Amino acid sequence: MTRAVHCATADPAAAALLRAALKGLDLRFYPSAAALLKVWKGGGAALIDASLPDMSGRDLVAVLRGAPRTARSVIALAGPGPYSPAAAAACFDNGADEYFTFPPDPGLLKARLLNLMARSGRRPAAAEAPAEHSFGALKVSPEARTASVKGMQLRLTALEFDLLMYFLKNQGRVVSRGVLLEQVWRQGLETGTRSVDKRIEALRSKLGRAFGSKIRTVFGLGYIFRL
Template sequence: MKPAAACLTSDPAARAFYRSALPGFTLKFYPTAAAFLKAPPAAGLAVLDAALPDMGGGDLVAVLRGSPKTAGLLLVLTGGAPYSPAAAAASFDSGADEYFAFPPDPLLFRARLLNLLGRGPSGRPAPEKPAEYEFGDLRVSPEARTVSVAGKKARLTALEFDILLYFLRNQGRVVSRYVLLEQVWKDAAEAGPRAVDKRIEALRRKLGRYGAKIGTIFRLGYIFRL
């Protein structure tokens, strides 16, 4: 069976490069993140442009990793030249399996993609979700939807609890405001980045000293570290 890859790019030059660099591959092209998200494959490999017209590639990686339907995809992110260690690190933090500055060396690009496919889906099975999270005297029960600090109940709204739970399940990973809107908000169309910031401020206050564990990453979003 031929190896296959979904290629997300709106750049004709990038499409030509993939056709040339990946002989023997079955390629399917998507011009936008929205087009891909309508019917994404459950497994396989996707090459994502870091600057899609409707969504940043890193944000899309986080969205795909956060969905059980697409968590097993192998995700390769491509950014602009020259190669930037910071951009590569941000890509891996968001959940990408590989990063290239575009255009990469064609032979190396093909070899690495084949190597990824040979190792099988990154479908790193999601770790089993604990019945309860405990860190020091912070207690969070997903089933009972309760939070307590030093034995005292923290009165979180439903949305604030969902934000905290998302952070707990993505500890140490930078989470953009867009991803929070996409994954947590029920009415994302009615909200925006500022609404996210306001909710985070409220959540920090209610968590007491643990509120400081929600760090702000300038221009990127938030990270939760315990």
């Protein structure tokens, strides 16, 4: 059975590279997120350029992974070179199955995509969550709710762990104290933003200098976490 690979890219050069790399596969091209969403109802694979004219590829991956029709399909994101482990980690965290940079190695891309497509047919109904996420020396296990740096277990409170997970999920995005209160504390502004600052200070200190410094204060706006 031939399954189509749905490629969303507005860049003709990127499309040409994909055509060359994925020769022999049934390729369909879409110039925007809107065009892909209109046509692709799941099945096969979607290959998404990180910078589409109407949406970021990373946001589109999260949308497709959250949609029942496309949740179990293979979704790959193509970023600009050079390869960045932080960009790759952020994209996997949003639910991508594969991350590669332009220009892709033709043989490798095709083999990985075919492999993922073959396996996707055998996926269980529930999405398999990885037991552990690695961000260099920082390892986080969502199910066990544990985190470690260089093998040393961190003694995080439940709230600090939730805060760390929220930052990892939203790497590179600016989050205000109000949003953290709402999304992590599940409370309104009446709790007071001082408690956010104090908890973040504690998390920074527990993460140690190498990772604590990745939570940056953006003056007047909130915080941003970049690995």
